Amino acid sequence: xxxxxxxxxxxxxxxxxxxxxxxxxxxxxxxxxxxxxxxxxxxxxxxxxxxxxxxxxxxxxxxxxxxxxxxxxxxxxxxxxxxxxxxxxxxxxxxxxxxxxxxxxxxxxxxxxxxxxxxxxxxxxxxxxxxxxxxxxxxxxxxxxxxxxxxxxxxxxxxxxxxxxxxxxxxxxxxxxxxxxxxxxxxxxxxxxxxxxxxxxxxxxxxxxxxxxxxxxxxxxxxxxxxxxxxxxxxxxxxxxxxxxxxxxxxxxxxxxxxxxxxxxxxxxxxxxxxxxxxxxxxxxxxxxxxxxxxxxxxxxxxxxxxxxxxxxxxxxxxxxxxxxxxxxxxxxxxxxxxxxxxxxxxxxxxxxxxxxxxxxxxxxxxxxxxxxxxxxxxxxxxxxxxxxxxxxxxxxxxxxxxxxxxxxxxxxxxxxxxxxxxxxxxxxxx
Amino acid sequence: xxxxxxxxxxxxxxxxxxxxxxxxxxxxxxxxxxxxxxxxxxxxxxxxxxxxxxxxxxxxxxxxxxxxxxxxxxxxxxxxxxxxxxxxxxxxxxxxxxxxxxxxxxxxxxxxxxxxxxxxxxxxxxxxxxxxxxxxxxxxxxxxxxxxxxxxxxxxxxxxxxxxxxxxxxxxxxxxxxxxxxxxxxxxxxxxxxxxxxxxxxxxxxxxxxxxxxxxxxxxxxxxxxxxxxxxxxxxxxxxxxxxxxxxxxxxxxxxxxxxxxxxxxxxxxxxxxxxxxxxxxxxxxxxxxxxxxxxxxxxxxxxxxxxxxxxxxxxxxxxxxxxxxxxxxxxxxxxxxx
Numbered sequence: 150x151x152x153x154x155x156x157x158x159x160x161x162x163x164x165x166x167x168x169x170x171x172x173x174x175x176x177x178x179x180x181x182x183x184x185x186x187x188x189x190x191x192x193x194x195x196x197x198x199x200x201x202x203x204x205x206x207x208x209x210x211x212x213x214x215x216x217x218x219x220x221x222x223x224x225x226x227x228x229x230x231x232x233x234x235x236x237x238x239x240x241x242x243x244x245x246x247x248x249x250x251x252x253x254x255x256x257x258x259x260x261x262x263x264x265x266x267x268x269x270x271x272x273x274x275x276x277x278x279x280x281x282x283x284x285x286x287x288x289x290x291x292x293x294x295x296x297x298x299x300x301x302x303x304x305x306x307x308x309x310x311x312x313x314x315x316x317x318x319x320x321x322x323x324x325x326x327x328x329x330x331x332x333x334x335x336x337x338x339x340x341x342x343x344x345x346x347x348x349x350x351x352x353x354x355x356x357x358x359x360x361x362x363x364x365x366x367x368x369x370x371x372x373x374x375x376x377x378x379x380x381x382x383x384x385x386x387x388x389x390x391x392x393x394x395x396x397x398x399x400x401x402x403x404x405x406x407x408x409x410x411x412x413x414x415x416x417x418x419x420x421x422x423x424x425x426x427x428x429x430x431x432x433x434x435x436x437x438x439x440x441x442x443x444x445x446x447x448x449x450x451x452x453x454x455x456x457x458x459x460x461x462x463x464x465x466x467x468x469x470x471x472x473x474x475x476x477x478x479x480x481x482x483x484x485x486x487x488x489x490x491x492x493x494x495x496x497x498x499x500x501x502x503x504x505x506x507x508x509x510x511x512x513x514x515x516x517x518x519x520x521x522x523x524x525x526x527x528x529x530x531x532x533x534x535x536x537x538x539x540x541x542x543x544x545x546x547x548x549x550x551x552x553x554x555x556x557x558x559x560x561x562x563x564x565x566x567x568x569x570x571x572x573x574x575x576x577x578x579x580x
Numbered sequence: 581x582x583x584x585x586x587x588x589x590x591x592x593x594x595x596x597x598x599x600x601x602x603x604x605x606x607x608x609x610x611x612x613x614x615x616x617x618x619x620x621x622x623x624x625x626x627x628x629x630x631x632x633x634x635x636x637x638x639x640x641x642x643x644x645x646x647x648x649x650x651x652x653x654x655x656x657x658x659x660x661x662x663x664x665x666x667x668x669x670x671x672x673x674x675x676x677x678x679x680x681x682x683x684x685x686x687x688x689x690x691x692x693x694x695x696x697x698x699x700x701x702x703x704x705x706x707x708x709x710x711x712x713x714x715x716x717x718x719x720x721x722x723x724x725x726x727x728x729x730x731x732x733x734x735x736x737x738x739x740x741x742x743x744x745x746x747x748x749x750x751x752x753x754x755x756x757x758x759x760x761x762x763x764x765x766x767x768x769x770x771x772x773x774x775x776x777x778x779x780x781x782x783x784x785x786x787x788x789x790x791x792x793x794x795x796x797x798x799x800x801x802x803x804x805x806x807x808x809x810x811x812x813x814x815x816x817x818x819x820x821x822x823x824x825x826x827x828x829x830x831x832x833x834x835x836x837x838x839x840x841x842x843x844x845x846x847x848x849x850x851x852x853x854x855x856x857x858x859x860x861x862x863x864x865x866x867x868x869x870x871x872x873x874x875x876x877x878x879x880x881x882x883x884x885x886x887x888x889x890x891x892x893x894x895x896x897x898x899x900x901x902x903x904x905x906x907x908x909x910x911x912x913x914x915x916x917x918x919x
């Protein structure tokens with residue numbers, strides 16, 4: 150049986166409330182023992198010397214697009230999880246907008262097959278409705294049995310009140326969360342960036358912030374009306390001040406409503422579109438400085454439950470087109486930790502443990518991923534080992550993703566991943 | 581999941597806004613913002629010099645040089661005047677339009693541009709229905725690109741020919757232009773501002789020469805945010821009040837092809853914003869009436885206004901050839917590289 154001893158590291162496990170100089174023994178894919186530095190004897194285990202490094206629960210990204218099945222020219226489960234491992238992630242939740250849409254147990258199982266060559270754990274998210282068309286609700290019990298951890302029609306938001314209400318209720322009955330990409334698409338037809346002065350200047354049609362916040366408010370109202378404590382609404386990639394405010398209020402009212410924010414939404418604004426950079430085109434779009442500030446505020450004050458990248462790879466030729474015609478999305482798995490440490494921690498002084506919690510313990514709790522997001526004894530041996538002080542520059546030419554659509558090429562990063570360990574196996578090691 | 585009170589944190593440092601995304605070819609004209617006031621002045625002088633030059637001499641300036649016109653939208657004035665301008669300088673021109681080329685078969689703008697470059701094009705004049713397309717074409721080909729109108733964004737040569745027309749009427753003796761040349765001049769731009777690239781280029785260019793620009797139209801066609809386009813711009817909803825204070829009245833067409841489902845009551849629009857002989861006589865008897873074309877007689881202006889003594893519409897068209905000779909000359913004499 151394989152075992153791995155990580156010694157001399159500085160362990161931070163925010164979920165378990167542990168921080169200090171600890172050695173950790175991984176055995177058979179689980180955390181076997183944690184003890185003070187030097188207390189665990191190797192006894193034939195492979196040894197990683199983590200002197201000067203931080204040892205933390207492997208990161209968890211609950212919003213990625215791995216593009217398989219059907220869109221392997223953008224990304225495969227193999228390439229996407231290689232990029233994830235390089236970014237320190239040991240679990241990702243994969244969105245169902247594949248070809249075909251993941252609305253059946255068959256697709257869910259196909260995605261989890263060892264034949265896909267995943268480097269880390271992939272948790273499929275199932276489509277809420279058949280073909281994500283917003284009409285007929287899928288068999289959530291069957292999807293859950295096949296391994297789905299949540300349901301959503303991401304990218305095709307559920308607009309009809311009745312269908313959304315039914316989705317929330319049906320998911321709650323089988324213990325699944327409902328993730329909503331909050332966008333009232335009736336207000337965003339033909340739009341390619343945020344509504345505002347920049348859109349006017351560039352001659353582009355703009356998505357009003359209300360397209361997001363009004364749907365978040367509608368969904369919260371439905372959660373309230375259902376009066377069922379099991380209902381869990383998770384708002385994907387929150388980007389507007391009004392949406393965060395709505396989530397904050399829902400929580401004060403005791404509702405089970407959570408939200409995530411993507412690094413680009415707390416770092417960039419609509420000005421980063423520049424002269425039509427398609428690497429700054431995503432949905433929800435980059436917003437105003439006030440919205441960006443509200444994302445930071447929400448992270449610092451705790452209303453935001455998770456950082457999620459919305460990793461959305463697209464082939465080079467697909468992004469080398471007119472701005473209005475370019476597909477939405479940017480990659481994010483390799484830059485998330487470096488940006489979070491550089492900005493949330495170093496610049497804005499969010500304690501390291503809280504940053505790591507937003508990237509591991511909280512997303513695990515949010516989707517009920519048992520034994521993940523913590524290094525408590527008995528948990529899965531999902532570990533990231535990184536040098537918190539290393540400053541480096543991200544080069545997209547070195548990406549492990551099949552795609553290169555990032556606005557962060559050449560950006561300064563803080564904190565370099567040295568090892569990523571997934572269920573006891575080394576999934577990534579830096580050169 | 582605790583939500584606490586939220587003091588707004590200020591004075592946080594953020595990542596820098598992006599720098600200019602890539603170097604422009606010095607011969608390109610993508611936006612009026614690419615031109616300094618001196619550069620505008622120089623182009624106006626060259627327009628006049630080229631216009632006055634002996635045609636036989638002019639024909640030798642860029643003899644057999646290759647200029648491509650790439651048009652993704654229909655056009656009469658812009659296309660013809662660019663073509664005549666390039667030919668008047670001796671250049672060979674070729675026209676590629678989206679309806680009779682491989683664009684119909686799905687060829688991308690990048691590949692179309694690379695193909696034209698491989699065929700020997702030394703500059704590309706681009707008309708495109710997507711805002712920003714000229715930036716993509718320039719990045720793809722590194723050739724001088726002349727923006728002949730991109731989506732709802734800009735139409736820089738139109739603003740230059742409009743400027744030349746305004747100067748001919750209001751500053752006939754000006755030999756050059758500077759930041760104060762149009763001081764005291766008010767230009768109103770009326771109608772479908774939201775969808776107009778002509779409006780945007782004029783809103784950016786004219787205030788830099790000292791003009792006050794008044795934009796006028798109903799809210800669905802003129803959002804309040806239009807006043808943020810640049811300095812020196814004000815919104816006046818009342819058409820008669822707008823023209824009453826104007827030396828130049830620039831009327832725009834309602835861009836039916838860009839309305840995207842927007843419903844307008846045309847009878848009400850005409851009642852409020854149509855330029856009629858009566859309105860002109862009562863509120864702006866001395867104003868120069870301009871229109872970038874195509875005009876829709878009986879909608880934004882009446883036929884008798886279009887054909888009337890205050891109309892400079894055909895003079896604008898004529899100025900298009902002179903201005904476009906100057907920008908084609910600029911493109912073909914550029915050394916390339918960074919602006």
